[in-house]
Amino acid sequence: MGLLIVGGGPAGLACARGYRDAGGSAPVLMISADQYPPYNRPPLTKDYLRGESAADTLPLVDADWYAQHDVGLVLDTRVTRIDRDARQVITAAGDAVAYDQLVLATGSRPAVLPVEGADHPGVIYVRDRASGERLRGLRGADIRAVVIGSGFIGCEAAASLARTGTMVTMLTPEAVPHERRLGPDAGHRVAEWLRSDGVDLQTDAKVSRIERDGDGWQVTLADGRALGCDAVVSASGATPDASLAREAGLSIRDDAIAVDASMRSSDQQIWAAGDVASAVNRAAGRPLRVEHWGEAETMGEIAGRAIAGQGAAWDQPPGFWSEIGDRTLKYSAWGDGFDHAELLENAAGWAVVYAGDGLIVGVLCHEWDDVYEHAQQLISDRRPFAEAKVALGAATGQVAPPKPS
């Protein structure tokens, strides 16, 4: 009995750490389906994929951290059911594990493309370290890889592989990468980066079938074209892994576990954090669902502290950094859409500022940290877009500040 955390990602680990840091003294047990202790996922499509960092840099904490903090860690074990009445979870092996407080930090699972052949086990869906190792095995000049999907993970993986000499074709149904999420201005710039890294970017390309072809693969497009390759990598989005909560009858919102700003679910003894949660963000004034590393850590820590009795709430705009080749993109946004976007540029970098319902709701920056930091504050303050534009313009010297009356 004590605190039971299901999930060994950043949210689960931060929860255990937050609980101990806040003075929580009950037994803590983390159960993870993964075979590895908690590790860093972002390098799997970046430096680790390119062979620039080694496996021993991946673990999030030293192996002795768990004993030092009296945190039990059980790996390679999947929880398959929650018995709320008995306050226990059941594992795939049929073992029952009791809890006083339960945290669900089960993350996301990759969305399987809805086309014939996409569920073949040879197709690489990028999510965990095992899939990262398979991706790493594709480095090299003689290998032809098709990457399907042009979100952050697809763009990062394609650019990293191309930089190691792999012949990469990227297929996206969009007119430019990220078009729906970040708009065309950012999308065109990312497309140029990918092409300059040697990626054969094919836009408006809808996959209709994936099939084995001897030792390799054939990927067929809706317009009838067929591409031969040695490996197929799918990076077509992810969905929250909320099945345990759904089957246990917890409130679900936006396909994720509905929690308040302290990460507590509709059951007072059950909490959720990270990708699997739709949490109320106090600054936004509404629930948000995000898939960002830093947010998973923040939400996990909030849950741990709250369980230990320290009031905590999620109240910052979410954000993350992405690396496409050697270029960094910094993004901070509520993440639930925009209706207008404007591009700012200077000699060194650029930024896209997003508006929704007349307010500034997001910013994307490349090589322009001043704008990023300033815009984050404006987003947090929920300032009108017109006012935010003047403030950012004044800060960057692009637009004259309003004259004092």
Ligand SMILES: Cc1cc2nc3c(=O)[nH]c(=O)nc-3n(C[C@H](O)[C@H](O)[C@H](O)COP(=O)(O)OP(=O)(O)OC[C@H]3O[C@@H](n4cnc5c(N)ncnc54)[C@H](O)[C@@H]3O)c2cc1C
């Ligand atoms: C390749 C890659 C690169 C990324 N790069 C970035 C980046 O640069 N910046 C950024 O902000 N975000 C990035 N992300 C997203 C980021 O990694 C996620 O937002 C973050 O990992 C979410 O953390 P989490 O703890 O909620 O879930 P996860 O990290 O997904 O961890 C979930 C854990 O739960 C376990 N689990 C699931 N179901 C069960 C079950 N039933 N029983 C037991 N255990 C279970 C899993 O094995 C895993 O250990 C990247 C993601 C990937 C895959």
